[in-house]
Structures are given as C-alpha cells and as structure tokens.
Amino acid sequence: MASYSLTVNGEKRTVEVSSDTPLLWVLRDNLGLVGTKYGCGIGQCGACTVHLNGTAVRSCSLPVSSLNNAKITTIEGLSKDGDHPVQQAWIEVDVPQCGYCQAGQIMSASALLAKNPTPSDEQIDTAMNGNICRCGTYHRVKEAIVMASAKLNK
Numbered sequence: 001m002a003s004y005s006l007t008v009n010g011e012k013r014t015v016e017v018s019s020d021t022p023l024l025w026v027l028r029d030n031l032g033l034v035g036t037k038y039g040c041g042i043g044q045c046g047a048c049t050v051h052l053n054g055t056a057v058r059s060c061s062l063p064v065s066s067l068n069n070a071k072i073t074t075i076e077g078l079s080k081d082g083d084h085p086v087q088q089a090w091i092e093v094d095v096p097q098c099g100y101c102q103a104g105q106i107m108s109a110s111a112l113l114a115k116n117p118t119p120s121d122e123q124i125d126t127a128m129n130g131n132i133c134r135c136g137t138y139h140r141v142k143e144a145i146v147m148a149s150a151k152l153n154k
Helices: 023-030 085-093 100-115 123-129 138-152
Strands: 002-008 011-017 051-052 057-060 071-073
Touching: 002 023, 011 023, 051 100, 057 100, 085 100, 085 138, 100 123, 100 138, 123 138
Parallel strands: 002 071
Antiparallel strands: 002 011, 051 057, 051 071
C-alpha cells in the first residue's frame, strides 16, 4: 500500500491503495464517488470516463500510481447543481434511455466542448467514438452536444 495525493472535484484527497489500483476503484470504493461507472474494465466502452487535468480519460485502466497530484473531475464535480450546459442539454433532448453510459458520455462531451466550443459533426463523432451506448441513443447524444455548444456560445 502506498499513499497518493489527488485533487478530485476541486478537493485535495489522499488515498492509501495498492499502486496498480485503477482510478475507477479509487473513486468508487475509496472516495464514495459512484457516478463513474464500471463497464468493460479495459478502457473500451467509455462508461468510466472522467477528466484528468481537463482531458477525457478512461478511469478503469488508469493506475493510481500514475496520477499523483493529478486534477480529476468526475460527473459529481462537473457542476454543483446539474447546471452544466451539457447536462442541461442532455435533459432537454431526453438523451438517456437506461442511463448507464450517460456519465461517461457527458464527461467526454464536456471535455470536447471545453477544448472546442464549436465542434463540427465530424469532430463530435471523433470525440465520442468509443463511448458505447447499448440503447443506441447516439443521435440524441449528438443532438445534445450541438445544443450544449449553442448554449456555450450565446
């Protein structure tokens, strides 16, 4: 066991875990932040997406030992009241069906819009590639991203 210092959702946190513990399990099991979901365990489905220093990453395959002093944002830290433009657009477009993948989808979309507030359709497709939705809500996801982009650019 080793001690790791992370900033999670703006709060400095220290955890004592094995060096190979994936960030996903640190968030869920050690810090009680269960909004980030386990999907595949190999970084392929996107359900576990969080922001690492502002970039969307898959937390299930990221060992905590590579993250000392990192700034991590989870779905719980994206906004205090669910008022982030992406979250608002998700509600307005009624994106979720089962909802399981949605935290990862929202985190990928918000990272895209933070870097590129007016992405093209192709840029949206590229950024969201790898975020799998078993229910097939991809067209609503894209519609919500376009709507959130418009909200950000008012």
